[in-house]
Amino acid sequence: MSQLSKLLTKETVRLKQPISNWKEAIHLAGKLLVDSGDIDPRYIDEAIQVATDVGPYFVVRPSVAIAHGRPSPLVHRISLSMVTLNPAIEFGHEDNDPVSILFLLAAIDNYSHIDVLEDLARILSNDDLVSLLINIENPDELRDFFIHLNS
Amino acid sequence: MLRMNVESALQEMGVSDYEVEVSDMGSCRGKVKGVTAFLCSIVLAVNLEKQIEGAPVVGIKNFYNKVELKESLKPLVDNI
Numbered sequence: 178m179s180q181l182s183k184l185l186t187k188e189t190v191r192l193k194q195p196i197s198n199w200k201e202a203i204h205l206a207g208k209l210l211v212d213s214g215d216i217d218p219r220y221i222d223e224a225i226q227v228a229t230d231v232g233p234y235f236v237v238r239p240s241v242a243i244a245h246g247r248p249s250p251l252v253h254r255i256s257l258s259m260v261t262l263n264p265a266i267e268f269g270h271e272d273n274d275p276v277s278i279l280f281l282l283a284a285i286d287n288y289s290h291i292d293v294l295e296d297l298a299r300i301l302s303n304d305d306l307v308s309l310l311i312n313i314e315n316p317d318e319l320r321d322f323f324i325h326l327n328s
Numbered sequence: 329m330l331r332m333n334v335e336s337a338l339q340e341m342g343v344s345d346y347e348v349e350v351s352d353m354g355s356c357r358g359k360v361k362g363v364t365a366f367l368c369s370i371v372l373a374v375n376l377e378k379q380i381e382g383a384p385v386v387g388i389k390n391f392y393n394k395v396e397l398k399e400s401l402k403p404l405v406d407n408i
Contacts, residue, residue, distance in 0.1 A: 231353060231372070232369075232371050232372060232375075233369075233371055234368070234369035234371050234372050235369075236369075236371075237329060237330075237369075237390075237391040237392065238390040238391055238392045238393065239390060243329065269371075270371055271370075271371070272370060272389040272390075273389065273390070287350070291332070294329050294332060295332065297329070298329070298332060298333065298392060301391075301392040302333075302392040302393075302394065
């Protein structure tokens with residue numbers, strides 16, 4: 178989990194956000210990475226464009242979406258943001274809606290973010306951990322969550 | 329992310345001789361030769377099926393559910 182706890186910091190996480198639709202959600206997740214200097218703002222438009230063109234395939238399991246653009250020079254370094262949504266919102270995925278956790282992944286190529294995905298998989302393959310994450314209210318609880326995972 | 333979970337499901341099923349390649353929707357059509365199946369998000373499956381001839385398209389709901397992945401992979405593995 179070392180990768181995740183390094184990438185998901187106070188700056189790149191917003192918890193229990195009341196947001197009205199999926200585009201706004203991706204926008205907020207993107208703004209966090211822009212403000213951290215991780216991506217160019219145009220990467221946000223690209224992530225929204227991919228989602229609009231291809232559909233909600235990035236809602237990868239019940240309650241969880243991992244939005245992304247293509248690896249590109251718009252990404253300054255591998256980065257990840259997380260916005261938890263309260264109430265959960267519809268992304269248009271018949272089986273996995275509504276979404277409570279949105280990640281935005283920014284990758285520089287097709288392989289160097291694999292360890293981030295492996296860390297994420299450890300959480301996303303476990304329904305109990307996903308429920309815990311959905312209900313986290315503040316950064317201290319998130320820190321405890323990662324400490325618990327790493328122990 | 330689907331590739332990683334498919335590889336790990338295949339390993340748990342005792343399959344060792346496999347290759348999992350990532351492709352975008354537009355490129356699948358030209359890759360049918362030698363492919364056992366195309367796996368994708370359930371929301372893309374109908375669309376992809378329209379483009380592909382000669383290999384089955386399998387839609388996955390939960391990329392992280394090993395039970396679903398193994399059930400989807402089993403008929404493909406049995407057929408080889």
